Amino acid sequence: MLQKLGQLFGVAVAAGVLVAALVAPLLGGIGITARNVATGFLNMPSELETPPPPERSIIYDVEGGVIAEVYDQNRELVELDEIAPIMQEAIIAIEDSRFYEHGGLDVMGTFRAALRTIAGRTQGGSSITQQYVKNVLIESATSQAEQEEARETTLGRKVRELRYAVALEQQMTKDEILEGYLNIAYFGDGAYGAESAAQHFFSVSASELTLGQAATLAGLVRYPELYNPRLNPDQAQDRRDVVLDRMVDTGVITREEAEEAKTEELGLDITMPSNGCVPSKQPFFCDYVIQEIEKNEMFGETETERARWLRTAGLEIHTTLDPDMQAAGQKAVDKWVPRENKSRKVAAEVFLEPGTGAIRVMAQSRNYGPDESKIGETSINFTANADRGGSTGFQAGSTFKAITLAAALDEGLPYSTSFTTGSTITVTGQKSCDGAPLSDWTVSNSSESGSAATHNMVSGTKGSVNTYFARLQKRVGLCDVIRMAENLGVTRADGQSYDNPHTQGNNSFTLGSEEVSPLNVAGAYATFASRGVYCKPQAITRIVDHQSGRTIEIEPECERRLSKDVADGVNYLLQQTFRGGTASGLSIGRPVAGKTGTTDNSASAWFAGYTPNLAGAVFVGDPRGPNQYPLRNVTLGGRYYSVVYGATIPGPIWRDTMVEAVKKLDEKSFAKAPSKFGSTSEPAPPQRNDDADANPAAHQGGVPDVVGLGRGEAVAEIQAAGYQANVSDLRLPSDQPEGTVAVVEPGAGSRLPEGSVVNVFLSRGPSGGGGGGGGFPGGDWGLPGFDSEWGMF
Template sequence: MTGAGGKGTGALRRRHDLARLAGTAALAGLLVAALVLPWVGVLGLMGRDTARAFMAMPDELEMPHLSQRVLLTDVDGERIAEVAEREREVVALDRMGTWAPAALMAIEDARFYEHNGFDLQGFVRAAVRTLQGDTQGGSTITQQFVKNALIESAVTDEEVALAQERTLSRKVVELRYALGVEERMTKDEILEGYLNLAYFGAGAHGIEVAAQRYFSVPAAELDPGQAALLAGLVRAPSYYDPLSNPEAARARRDLVLDRMVAVGELSEAEAARYAGEDLRLEPTPRGGSCYSSDHPFFCDYVIRWLSRTDVLGETEEERLQLMRHGGLTVRTTLDSGMQAAAKAAVDDRVPSEGSAKFAVQALVEPGTGEVRAMAQNLRYGFDESDPGTTSINLAVDRIDGGGNGYQAGSTFKAFTLAAALDAGLGYGTSFSSPKELEVKGLTNCDGGRMAPWEVRNAGESSAGSHNMLSGTRGSVNTYFAQLQRKVGLCETARMAERLGVHRADGAPLGVWSSFTLGDQEVSPLTMAAAYATFAARGVHCEPLPVRSITAGRPESKSYREIPVESDCEQVIDQQVADGVNHLLQEPLNGGTAAGLGIGRAAAGKTGTTDSAAYAWFAGYTPGLAGAVAVGDIRGGESHPLEGVTIGGRYYGIVYGGTLPGPIWSDTMSRATASLPANGFASSPKVFGNPDAEPEEDDGDDDGGDGIQAEE
């Protein structure tokens, strides 16, 4: 079948109105008279007039675009998912084999190749019985093809209802269109179109998917018994469904086999042999959704992204319509090897069986934003009684199918470092950083003065005099509180925004005193993309899950390939990014992430929130960035990571370096194996000695009232 989609609601209503004008019981009777007995007296005169009116009705049916599946592949072109509103695979008639067309014609329209789209005997029978209140079939395959085409073209429920009306007026419209179709299409084209359009139940549209659904074979390999069962379904797919009503399906199949004998397609012995067999079903589970994908969360993310990107259309309606039509091959950015590494790491460290604890990870390529992996330990499902399942993609924002995100803890300190270097401060910027202190004098971006802020170091930090190097190495809260005050609270928040950081729930970032300690709820994908900005020497790229979209088949005139370009921008100076890269190697070199090296240049930062509600690690190499979050699906605030046993190991408290860090390390060791072992650029001299020892701060920046410290 070829041609554009249907005309929409207006066109269908016009068809309906035409039927109303032409369609009454009397008109149907006169139409039959006109076609059969135009020479009979007054009745003949009335018949000829009616026939002229009938023939003046529009007869050119616009062929709908047949809805097919949207195929998702990984970056190498390997299939990872198929999604469809109507699961269908369009195939040519010569790829349907012999028996499916033969069985269909035997039961539905044995004279298909002989008539012109109108079977007088069937039409009269249907008209009479419908007038008597007993609606009957009798339509030719051509008429059924027209009906299915009108349904396929329908957009709204109202249009579908109009196309399915079981009235004489609708049959009149179908007949007029059928005569037009017969003039413009060959019989083979009509039969092919019908078998691709027809619905066979169980979500299977078209003979190819039906053969796969019920027998796990292509249509070309159907035998007469299998073909007879499928041909019998088109009359009433729900009632004759062999999966739910095998007795009715078998009786219907045997009736089709008898009809195949009657029209000479089978011998009585052959039909008896197939009728003597059971249904021999070998069903393939229904596809057509992310649920059946090996990577359901990533699949869901891609589909949601497609519905919003202007690559498929300027409006959401246009994009959704194109996706409903399908026939698209979407080459995603997923690297199956990296995905396997990420999935194995989260599953091994935080098993989902019988636990509500989650581990989630996102990997992004610096310089392109391409999403290489998206893995979580919880299984995709909708069973609220099973804590090991969820339909929420924990790696992404709420708008992308995720939740409200999680506080990222000290991973936010990287943004304070970037703001400080951007402001011209050097590595040697030092503060006395005791166990506890009170910070005063902070102002937000509206100029509002913040209340005094009590800060204390976490258990993994050490008090004393610290500069940027040692403060980063030990993740010293009291050091970063003072560094944020020196560079400015607003400046720190604005730096995070420049790097692409935003709240997962869509609300604006909260600019308050504890910003540097990561009390904002963000997604792992956002953090991976932000850290990838450092790896790309200041170039931030929006996360991108799709590399290209192909519409149609290479041999078709409608074939086209749409490349998808990265959305990237230089948001900070290269030397600022290089400085951050130098500083963030400190946690891995004897700091809070000691022992998590991956055998090549890497940088990263641990993060643990107050009361161990969530633990994080965000890190990167020059070629790959990743962020890991660990928590409890029931809410980390009420189910903290304290005194817990995860994966058979007891944790008094889970820090970023004790569980998320190893997940990241396990993943990156495998995921980067095929990447060049590049190093980071040298530390910029403008920021001073890259190995400077901390010096005691003179306190001049505090204005006399900014910091109050106590051990």
């Protein structure tokens, strides 16, 4: 200890002599002495905190692949033994050849630099320790004033740096100081520290640097931009040769080695930095992870503090994204809804692991970028809620019917709960959650939602019958269905409550008229898959903070929200959609359950489906406004669609993703339908009677010719003939007057069993195409076929 104090005082006296010599001409010989200056020098603040410099954070997928790097400064901290010895020798030779000999003060170098500073010209010459001190002061500055003070070209700054350097030499070993310097120094072109510089300029690690590469990098720290080898290769090569000569002078290398190295080209192999989410292959998931950190108070008191931590702390951020599943999802959305489609439609999907909430897939058919006016580009994550970089949501259509089923089963209603409904009904007497009566609600079966008849939960779900679910919601209670949605994590994407004045009077809740995100819909369906256990969607599993030495483990947030019986009951019903229902043709060769969704006027289309160990939701629509730009008469992926339903595009996206995703998962089966909900049989179909006397219309006149008639008159004639009339929301271009019947299907004269459904399409007037007639329009308008598989619903 006494020896160190003696060394410190000796250095202080030397510093005093130097400072006295420098300031004496300025002070006019007022009697200041070197010892007085030395005493004052020793009394200056000397304790310098040396926190790790800002370092880049890295986001990893579940298999350890890099998703993105995020940083304020492109720096990767390494230990000294991870930096090639020749790099260490090169930096010492050119910056401070007596580094291992002095005590933090290179008297001649400092004297020369100080004289030039007084003359108004900055000059190098500071020891490596002093340069390290300067960089630490700059990097640790927390205000603009501190930044300016650390960078000012004054004698006072030189003296402060020198005092800190002298003290630092007593606290740290030479190797520790050299390691700190090589990690904090700026090498230009956005590369901070030797490791990042080696990777950037030569695509090698710092441990692999050759003599020529090391000399090139060592020459950069004095004037990083002037000697930038990418921009100024001639100046960089000249500077490299200066370093090589200096290494000869210090005895590090021979003259022959230097001359041989001078004959080499710079040999650059530039790796441009990839900061942030734009260059990432999974940009929207990257953005979601960043939002999760910046918006979560567990990572810091303020958003500014959290953002700085993310970009400077050198974090290892381990996430849930599965690269193989993600690749399958991205391929599927790009196939069915290409990113730069002229109709500006978008597909977005998210897949979760039931029982943990782990996000395995988050993809959408857009390039990541800030220019929303550019076709195919957006910075909005359409899978997420608004508070996590998402949109304000989209109406989810009939995917909400699963929520109504859960509410009904939760209240003990059996599968046999039946209603006889027409193609159009009026529901009265519904109340909002505050008890206020709601206005009457008229609801119709759309062309994709099944026929008018007597339905129970099984047939109503299989056919996605709007009128059945309207009646079921009334039976359960609108508010109970709303509360079930919240219970399953399906909240509005804009963060508003379902009880606010804007949404409270929503009669059509069961038909998915609320704006939600695919992430929340997937979370609800994952709850069914996990037999009633809801898990909050999770993107991050672990964060390693190397600077603080702590590791943050993030466990799944799960709790039971449904009984097993209720979840199993819903699972049974949603399996039926693949068995002759609206999801026919979307099976993947293992047990699946799910639900299509199409909103009014085909504003948007959805599909949500799952296996017992993977759940996903897909949305397709127009972010400019689905109602203003519906999914009608669009061409996507080289295919023309007159109208898009849930099973037309969203279903195949889900299927194509799921087929690939489940390859790495064990095949599991759903539990059997709980006996407590009774029989799983569908209602008996309308009685068929082939006796001409019993039903003359079935054999004699068949379907009446109602083309050109008004809606009411046409319906009356069809019903009088012994059939049910289903008037579609879809209006066709036709020579018939607007609002009259353009087409019926099956066509006029078709002989059907009593009670069969006749689909009626009204005219929207001439629109540049043919129409009319009593036959099914087929390919002229691209309408779906009303076959037994309902494959387009």
